[in-house]
Each structure stands twice: as structure tokens, then as C-alpha cells.
Amino acid sequence: MNDRNSMGELPHGRPPQTEFDTGLDYPRLGSVTFRRGTLTENQEKLFNDNWPRLGMVLSDQLIDFDAWFGRAGHPTIVEIGSGTGTSTAAMAVHEPDTNIIAVELYKPGLAKLLGTVVREEIDNIRMVRGDGVEVLARMIPDASLKGVRIFFPDPWPKARHHKRRIVQTGTLNLIARKLIDGGVLHVATDHADYAEWIDELVNAEPQLNFKGFPWEDSPIITDRHVITKFEGKGLDKDHVIREYLWVKES
Ligand SMILES: C[S@@+](CC[C@H](N)C(=O)[O-])C[C@H]1O[C@@H](n2cnc3c(N)ncnc32)[C@H](O)[C@@H]1O
Numbered sequence: 667m668n669d670r671n672s673m674g675e676l677p678h679g680r681p682p683q684t685e686f687d688t689g690l691d692y693p694r695l696g697s698v699t700f701r702r703g704t705l706t707e708n709q710e711k712l713f714n715d716n717w718p719r720l721g722m723v724l725s726d727q728l729i730d731f732d733a734w735f736g737r738a739g740h741p742t743i744v745e746i747g748s749g750t751g752t753s754t755a756a757m758a759v760h761e762p763d764t765n766i767i768a769v770e771l772y773k774p775g776l777a778k779l780l781g782t783v784v785r786e787e788i789d790n791i792r793m794v795r796g797d798g799v800e801v802l803a804r805m806i807p808d809a810s811l812k813g814v815r816i817f818f819p820d821p822w823p824k825a826r827h828h829k830r831r832i833v834q835t836g837t838l839n840l841i842a843r844k845l846i847d848g849g850v851l852h853v854a855t856d857h858a859d860y861a862e863w864i865d866e867l868v869n870a871e872p873q874l875n876f877k878g879f880p881w882e883d884s885p886i887i888t889d890r891h892v893i894t895k896f897e898g899k900g901l902d903k904d905h906v907i908r909e910y911l912w913v914k915e916s
Contacts, residue, residue: 671725672718674773674795684803690836693799694829703774713777716784717793721776722805724796729805734792735765741812743886744769744844746798746832747819749895751779751791756891758791764812764886766791769798799837806844813850813886814841818896821857833864838871838912845914850886853910856900861908873916879909 686692705713722729732738741764748754748768758766768791770776776793783791794801798816822830833853841851851874855861868876880888888911890897897907 671723674713674717674721674723674776676723676771676795682800683797684800686803686836686840688836688839690839691829691834692836692840693832693834695797703772705774705777709774709777709781712781712784713773716780720780720783720791721793721795724794724800724805726804728807729767729794731765731810735790740765740790742767742810743813743815744798744802744806744811745815745817746802747816748775748779748793749818750775751782752892753817753890753894753897754779754791755782755786755788757887757889758788759786760889760891761887762790764790767794768792769794769796769801771795771797798832799840802840802844808843809846811844811849812846813852814845816851816853817890817894818854818856818900819860821855821860823857823859828863831860831863833860833867835867835870838867838874842871842873842914842916847914847916848885849914850884851910851912851914852884852886852888854890854897854907856897856905856907858906861906864908864910868910868912871912873914874912875915877911877913879911881911884911884913 731742743764744767745754746769748770751768754768776795819832
């Protein structure tokens with residue numbers, strides 16, 4: 667493990683973006699720079715002590731779930747854009763037999779989740795710092811996930827920024843490739859315009875069968891158990907929360 671990885675630092679410069687040859691649409695982040703933010707002294711210490719065991723930085727190494735979680739044969743769910751990890755931690759304790767991988771670019775968010783994981787001794791969460799699309803493409807084996815969660819993704823409200831939205835035909839195809847048969851994709855948004863955008867895409871990926879919400883027979887839990895930070899901000903503005911579930915059927 668190199669020093670940069672053990673400190674949770676991404677390489678300098680523009681994050682790498684895979685060139686996909688599917689002809690589908692993927693988020694194009696262009697020159698977007700993600701909030702850097704700094705850690706408090708306590709967070710820094712906690713991070714340095716625990717990240718090497720519980721975290722990884724985006725790389726070209728496929729993750730061996732059994733080795734990383736130290737147990738064999740448990741299902742794995744990836745959450746993209748876990749933010750400060752409020753719902754990640756709240757859900758994980760209700761699904762102790764499931765491995766949860768939280769993917770986030772924002773280091774202070776990961777530090778907050780890491781703090782919760784360590785304090786509350788939650789042993790089924792691991793973290794990857796990087797762009798969720800790249801992490802899926804380069805670190806997650808095909809047909810390996812029981813679920814993918816995307817809660818309150820950045821809405822990129824301006825029309826010229828819509829191409830940055832994570833929910834696109836290519837991402838749905840990539841997620842389908844990473845799910846096992848019967849695996850579930852769960853997306854939630856409080857942004858009316860993003861909801862309209864997703865409505866247009868619910869049947870875009872032939873391997874993802876749209877189930878709507880709620881779906882009683884979902885094989886993964888779909889209750890966040892807490893109101894996430896961004897969900898709370900939306901509710902304060904009387905936003906309506908829209909949820910979407912798909913099941914992978916090849
Ligand atoms: C609006 S916040 C929602 C956070 C959290 N899910 C919640 O509900 O409180 C969106 C988060 O996604 C992260 N994010 C945006 N694009 C991402 C990407 N391509 N890969 C990983 N994380 C991403 C941002 O850093 C931010 O923390």
C-alpha cells in the first residue's frame with residue numbers, strides 16, 4: 667500500500683475518466699473540482715490510524731471482498747456518494763451480514779463516517795475514495811454486487827451541467843454489469859427536475875427491471891433509518907422525496 671493510499675489522498679490533477687465503448691452516456695465531469703475541505707486534528711489522527719485498515723483510494727486493483735471484510739461469502743452493496751455517511755452507518759447495523767462499501771470523493775465526509783464506524787464498532791463498512799463510476803468500472807468485479815445505492819446525488823440543476831449527472835444510460839448499464847442476478851439498484855432524490863430526468867431513464871437499461879417504490883419483496887433493505895443530511899435539507903424546503911428501485915434480470 668503506498669503512502670498516498672494510506673493517507674486517503676487522491677492523485678493530483680483531474681481525476682481519470684474511463685473511456686467506455688458502449689455508445690451510451692456517462693457523467694462527464696470536465697474540470698469540476700470537488701470540495702476539498704480539511705480535517706480537524708482529531709479527525710486527522712483517527713483517519714491516519716484507521717484508514718489503512720478500512721479505506722482504499724481509487725486504483726486499478728479489483729477488490730477482493732472476502733479478504734477486505736475478513737469473512738467469506740457475504741453479499742456486498744456499494745453506496746455511491748455516501749456524503750457524511752449518516753444513512754450508511756444507520757443502515758449497516760440493520761444488515762450486519764452484508765458488506766457495505768461507501769464510495770465518496772469528499773475526504774471530510776469519509777472522515778466523519780470513519781469516525782462513526784470506529785466509535786460504534788460497525789464492522790461491515792469499508793470506504794473507497796474516488797469517483798463512483800471509476801470505482802465501479804475499475805475496482806468492482808462484474809456480477810458481484812447484491813446492491814448499489816445512490817442517495818441524493820448532486821442534482822446539477824443548470825441545463826448545461828446535466829451531462830454531469832450520475833444517473834445516465836451508461837451508468838445504469840455499468841451498474842447492471844456489476845450486479846448479480848436479482849441484485850437491486852436503489853436511487854433517491856429530492857430534486858424535482860432530477861426526478862423527471864430519472865423518470866425518462868427508468869426503462870433505459872434492458873437488464874434493469876424497474877420496480878418503482880416501495881417494493882415489498884426487495885432483497886436489500888430500502889429504509890434509510892435516518893434522514894440523511896441532504897434529505898433533511900430538501901425536506902426543509904418542502905421537497906418531495908422520490909425513490910426508485912430496479913432489479914437486475916439478465
Ligand atoms: C448531495 S450529496 C448527498 C450525500 C448523502 N448521500 C446524503 O444524502 O446526505 C452528494 C454526494 O455525492 C458525492 N459525489 C458526487 N459525485 C460523486 C462521484 N462521481 N463519486 C462519488 N461521490 C460523488 C459528493 O461529494 C457529495 O458528498
